[in-house]
Amino acid sequence: MPSSNTSIIYLKHPTEFPVVGEHFAAQTNKDFKPVLKDGEVLTRNLVISLDPYMRGKMRDTGKQSYSAAFEIGKPLDARGIAEVIESKNDKYPVGSIIHAFVGWEEYTVLPDLPTTRIIPEARESKLPLSSYVGVLGMPGLTAYASLKDIGRPKAGETIFISAASGAVGQLAGQLAKVWGLTVIGSAGSDEKVDYLLKEVGFDKAFNYKKRTAHDALKELAPKGIDIYFENVGGETLEAALDNMNTHGRVIACGMISQYNTTKPYGIKNLMQVVSKRLTIRGFIVADFQEQYFADFFRDVKALLLENKIVYKTDEAKGIEAAPEAFVGLLQGKNFGKQVVKVADL
Amino acid sequence: MPSSNTSIIYLKHPTEFPVVGEHFAAQTNKDFKPVLKDGEVLTRNLVISLDPYMRGKMRDTGKQSYSAAFEIGKPLDARGIAEVIESKNDKYPVGSIIHAFVGWEEYTVLPDLPTTRIIPEARESKLPLSSYVGVLGMPGLTAYASLKDIGRPKAGETIFISAASGAVGQLAGQLAKVWGLTVIGSAGSDEKVDYLLKEVGFDKAFNYKKRTAHDALKELAPKGIDIYFENVGGETLEAALDNMNTHGRVIACGMISQYNTTKPYGIKNLMQVVSKRLTIRGFIVADFQEQYFADFFRDVKALLLENKIVYKTDEAKGIEAAPEAFVGLLQGKNFGKQVVKVADL
Numbered sequence: 001m002p003s004s005n006t007s008i009i010y011l012k013h014p015t016e017f018p019v020v021g022e023h024f025a026a027q028t029n030k031d032f033k034p035v036l037k038d039g040e041v042l043t044r045n046l047v048i049s050l051d052p053y054m055r056g057k058m059r060d061t062g063k064q065s066y067s068a069a070f071e072i073g074k075p076l077d078a079r080g081i082a083e084v085i086e087s088k089n090d091k092y093p094v095g096s097i098i099h100a101f102v103g104w105e106e107y108t109v110l111p112d113l114p115t116t117r118i119i120p121e122a123r124e125s126k127l128p129l130s131s132y133v134g135v136l137g138m139p140g141l142t143a144y145a146s147l148k149d150i151g152r153p154k155a156g157e158t159i160f161i162s163a164a165s166g167a168v169g170q171l172a173g174q175l176a177k178v179w180g181l182t183v184i185g186s187a188g189s190d191e192k193v194d195y196l197l198k199e200v201g202f203d204k205a206f207n208y209k210k211r212t213a214h215d216a217l218k219e220l221a222p223k224g225i226d227i228y229f230e231n232v233g234g235e236t237l238e239a240a241l242d243n244m245n246t247h248g249r250v251i252a253c254g255m256i257s258q259y260n261t262t263k264p265y266g267i268k269n270l271m272q273v274v275s276k277r278l279t280i281r282g283f284i285v286a287d288f289q290e291q292y293f294a295d296f297f298r299d300v301k302a303l304l305l306e307n308k309i310v311y312k313t314d315e316a317k318g319i320e321a322a323p324e325a326f327v328g329l330l331q332g333k334n335f336g337k338q339v340v341k342v343a344d345l
Numbered sequence: 346m347p348s349s350n351t352s353i354i355y356l357k358h359p360t361e362f363p364v365v366g367e368h369f370a371a372q373t374n375k376d377f378k379p380v381l382k383d384g385e386v387l388t389r390n391l392v393i394s395l396d397p398y399m400r401g402k403m404r405d406t407g408k409q410s411y412s413a414a415f416e417i418g419k420p421l422d423a424r425g426i427a428e429v430i431e432s433k434n435d436k437y438p439v440g441s442i443i444h445a446f447v448g449w450e451e452y453t454v455l456p457d458l459p460t461t462r463i464i465p466e467a468r469e470s471k472l473p474l475s476s477y478v479g480v481l482g483m484p485g486l487t488a489y490a491s492l493k494d495i496g497r498p499k500a501g502e503t504i505f506i507s508a509a510s511g512a513v514g515q516l517a518g519q520l521a522k523v524w525g526l527t528v529i530g531s532a533g534s535d536e537k538v539d540y541l542l543k544e545v546g547f548d549k550a551f552n553y554k555k556r557t558a559h560d561a562l563k564e565l566a567p568k569g570i571d572i573y574f575e576n577v578g579g580e581t582l583e584a585a586l587d588n589m590n591t592h593g594r595v596i597a598c599g600m601i602s603q604y605n606t607t608k609p610y611g612i613k614n615l616m617q618v619v620s621k622r623l624t625i626r627g628f629i630v631a632d633f634q635e636q637y638f639a640d641f642f643r644d645v646k647a648l649l650l651e652n653k654i655v656y657k658t659d660e661a662k663g664i665e666a667a668p669e670a671f672v673g674l675l676q677g678k679n680f681g682k683q684v685v686k687v688a689d690l
Contacts, residue, residue, distance in 0.1 A: 056620070065620050066591070233616065246411070252618045259616075266611015270578065271604075273597045273627040275401070275410050280625040282618040 001086070002044075005032040007075040007105035008322050014058055017260045017330060020323040023058065024076060032107065036088045039112035043082035045102050045319075046345055049133035050078065050326050050338040051167065052231075055259040066284045075103035079138055081119070081129045082108070083345065097122035097345070099132055104322050106342060122345075127304060128313070129345060134337040135311040136300060138285050139167035142253060143229075144296040145288030147172055150251045150281045151227040155180025158221055160240055162213075163231035164205065165192040165312065167337035168253060171300070172229050173202050174309040181227075184220050186213060186236065188332040195335075199310055213239035227251065230280075233258045234265040241272040250280040260330055312336030346431070347389075350377040352420040352450035353667050359403055362605045362675060365668040368403065369421060377452065381433045384457035388427035390447050390664075391690055394478035395423065395671050395683040396512065397576075400604040411629045420448035424483055426464070426474045427453070428690065442467035442690070444477055449667050451687060467690075472649060473658070474690060479682040480656040481645060483630050484512035487598060489641040490633030492517055495596045495626045496572040500525025503566055505585055507558075508576035509550065510537040510657065512682035513598060516645070517574050518547050519654040526572075529565050531558060531581065533677040540680075544655055558584035572596065575625075578603045579610035586617040595625040605675055657681030 006028045014023045034042055053067065054076070061069040070076050080102040084092045089112055092098060100116040102108040110116065119125075119132055127136070134140065147153060159176045161169045164185025173183045173196070185196045185205040196205040206216040213236045217225065224245035230237060233255025240250070258264050272278060303309045314334040316325035322340045329338045351373045359368045379387055398412065399421070406414040415421050425447040429437045434457055437443060445461040447453040455461065464470075464477055472481070479485065492498060504521045506514045509530025518528045518541070530541045530550040541550040551561040558581045562570065569590035575582055578600025585595070603609050617623060648654045659679040661670035667685045674683045 066622070237615070252615075254619055255616050264613040264616070266613045267615055268609040268611045270582070270597075270612055270625075271600050271609070273625055274599055275627070277411070277627045277629060277632065278625075279627075280615075280618055280623075282620070282622045282624075284622060287622065 002107050003030070003032055005029045005105055005107045006319050007103055008319065010058070010070040010072055010074060010076050012072065013060060014260075015262055018055075018058060018323075018327060020327060024323050026320045026323070034086075034107070034109045036086060036109065039089050041084045041089050041092045041110050042086035043098065043100065043102055043108045043110050044085045045080050045082045045106060045108060045342045047130045047133060048078040048080040048102065048104060048322065048340045048342060049137065050322065050329055050340060051139065052254055052256050052259065052329065054078070054326065055330060075105050077101050077103055079133050080342075081122070081132050092116065092118065097129075099137070104319060104340075106319055127301075130313050130315065130337070130339045130341070131304070131311070133339060134167060134313055135171055135304065135309075136297060139337060140171055140300055141288065141293060141296050142285045143168045143172040144175060144300060145285065145292035146251045146253060146283055147175055147227075147229070148292065149288060150279075150283065151229070151249050153179050153181055153227060157226035158182040158184065158223060159227040159229060160184045160186075160217065160221060160225045160243075161229040161231070162186045162208075162236050162240075163256065163332075164196055164202065165200075165336060166231065166334070169229065169231060170196075170200055170311060170336065171309070173200060174303075176227075177201055178303070178308070184217070184225075186216070192335060195312065208236065214242065217243040224248075229253060230255065232256050238267050238269055241267075241269050241278070244272065244276055244278055246276050248276060248278045250278060252280055252282040256330065256332075314338050316340045318342070347452050348375070348377055350374045350450055350452045351664050352448055353664065355403070355415040355417055355419060355421050357417065358405060359605075360607055363400075363403060363668075363672060365672060369668050371665045371668070379431075379452070379454050381431060381454065384434050386429045386434050386437050386455050387431035388443070388445065388447055388453045388455055389430045390425050390427045390451060390453060390687045392475045392478060393423040393425040393447065393449060393667065393685045393687060394482065395667065395674050395685060396484065397599055397601050397604065397674065399423070399671065400675060420450050422446050422448055424478050425687075426467070426477050437461065437463065444482070449664065449685075451664055472646075475658050475660065475682070475684045475686070476649070476656070478684060479512060479658055480516055480649065480654075481642060484682060485516055485645055486633060486638060486641050487630045488513045488517040489520060489645060490630065490637035491596045491598060491628055492520055492572075492574070493637065494633060495624075495628065496574070496594050498524050498526055498572060502571035503527040503529065503568060504572040504574060505529045505531075505562065505566060505570045505588075506574040506576070507531045507553075507581050507585075508601065508677075509541055509547065510545075510681060511576065511679070514574065514576060515541075515545055515656060515681065516654070518545060519648075522546055523648065523653070529562070529570075531561070537680060540657065553581065559587065562588040569593075574598060575600065577601050583612050583614055586612075586614050586623070589617065589621055589623055591621050593621060593623045595623060597625055597627040601675065659683050661685045663687070
């Protein structure tokens with residue numbers, strides 16, 4: 001049994017980018033002696049998932065949103081893959097590999113939550129454990145379900161995806177290719193653009209730091225955009241609206257450019273929504289869980305095992321690396337789905 | 346047969362508000378001797394409908410939108426009610442009262458268009474002829490169909506309607522009341538607000554020139570807004586987004602505050618679409634014609650004849666008054682549905 005536990009503690013609400021040490025920091029409990037109550041398990045955390053939506057949890061607990069705020073003085077939480085090493089819950093015997101909301105920490109005392117589930121195949125899987133919080137987890141379901149339900153893609157249409165090499169974007173683009181669309185992506189470095197074009201199979205891609213989305217879309221989408229998979233907001237959204245076709249759909253998945261600023265960008269061309277009869281729709285992945293999870297998991301796992309899709313993961317090593325990795329994610333420094341490898345299985 | 350015909354001619358594209366005499370003006374043809382080709386009819390125009398969407402037709406013909414641009418040097422066109430006074434089309438015999446796209450003029454030579462239809466009941470109707478281009482015409486169908494299809498109203502919900510005493514807003518509000526919603530409206534004068542509260546039966550209403558939509562909605566919609574019927578855009582849209590509930594719907598019918606400016610307002614809180622899982626959807630009434638027209642016409646006519654709804658019309662007199670009335674409409678000077686009475690039946 002462990003006698004020490006390092007956790008990332010939430011210290012203070014940021015107004016712009018969070019700062020390591022000021023807003024969150026690692027703390028080690030050297031006298032870790034957990035005592036489980038009925039229903040609880042002790043987990044040894046293997047992988048945790050860092051995702052942009054977590055920035056929205058760094059807020060005053062009084063402000064409502066779709067996910068609970070982080071609590072000052074407690075470890076941040078995340079979807080993770082963990083091994084049960086002590087159990088007072090018959091559903092999760094010792095040795096189970098589970099998908100659960102754990103702390104950003106080495107070990108978590110986990111109450112009996114409806115979001116916890118065993119991954120029976122985990123020990124024999126040909127896929128890395130991080131897949132279960134990435135391409136086969138929440139970001140994967142996000143891409144699959146929102147593309148189907150909001151995007152309603154038709155073969156021959158054109159989709160534009162921002163943050164296209166990220167956790168959601170890279171899968172959304174590949175699914176769109178499988179479903180017969182022309183796929184255009186934007187990303188923040190030439191290396192990412194190369195990855196999209198050469199490894200992922202996007203039809204076209206551009207580096208938004210080198211040219212405006214406006215110019216790029218005019219050139220790369222001469223027939224216009226039917227679906228915009230929105231991950232970034234701001235000027236990119238404005239450019240997408242200007243280049244959309246009649247009856248276009250905007251999948252409002254996230255707007256990361258607006259999360260860490262006190263001066264949000266003003267979108268000046270919403271009149272396009274009226275003129276072109278566009279639909280802009282926000283969602284959270286939980287809205288789609290019941291209807292889409294089984295199909296998603298089956299379809300995407302098959303595509304992965306047949307090597308018909310690829311998925312890049314950016315793995316930080318050790319729980320102490322988590323805060324820096326999260327700030328990097330908000331700044332677009334990650335390359336692929338950001339996870340933290342806390343321990344080996 | 347007439348020997349003179351006064352028409353309003355489109356002269357020049359405006360960049361901000363159109364100016365009478367500069368962008369459009371009355372011209373009289375004192376040697377009017379129309380000769381009809383096969384399929385054409387000559388109409389004596391009785392009522393024409395002025396609507397905000399027409400501002401979008403005052404543009405370069407090269408710029409695409411959902412409706413054809415007005416042509417320089419020709420009469421502007423509009424939905425109207427007219428009497429057929431000469432006919433080379435068996436479908437429309439002399440004496441028919443028709444609903445058709447006619448010119449802003451006294452007489453129009455009308456080709457055989459699919460949008461023309463006879464109103465069989467027109468001569469005996471208890472309702473004013475202007476109803477057929479208002480509450481029972483395009484603005485009425487706009488309110489009815491978009492509220493049903495995009496708004497998906499449920500009894501007990503709250504709807505906020507901007508430009509609420511206008512052609513679309515006043516019917517939308519009354520339908521929402523019939524369907525069991527709490528109805529809040531904004532308008533641009535105390536007189537309009539009084540009309541909404543005392544004659545139309547809105548639950549709450551405010552004058553947006555006296556207080557911000559932000560303040561007003563916070564007070565008047567303490568449980569939040571489920572549906573926003575958007576006619577104005579700009580700050581009002583921003584305030585509505587801030588006050589919407591999870592899974593709220595925005596019916597993007599128009600954004601009149603943005604039609605006559607070269608400096609569009611920047612909407613800074615679109616992140617609410619993600620956080621609250623909102624849907625914003627644009628449309629044009631033609632999208633709904635087939636599915637909704639019959640139900641709409643039957644339902645709304647019944648409500649009118651039973652005096653369960655009211656409908657205010659602002660009637661300019663004579664075709665020469667049309668340009669001034671249109672500018673007034675764009676400036677919110679009209680009180681109710683703007684029409685021009687060209688002639689008596």
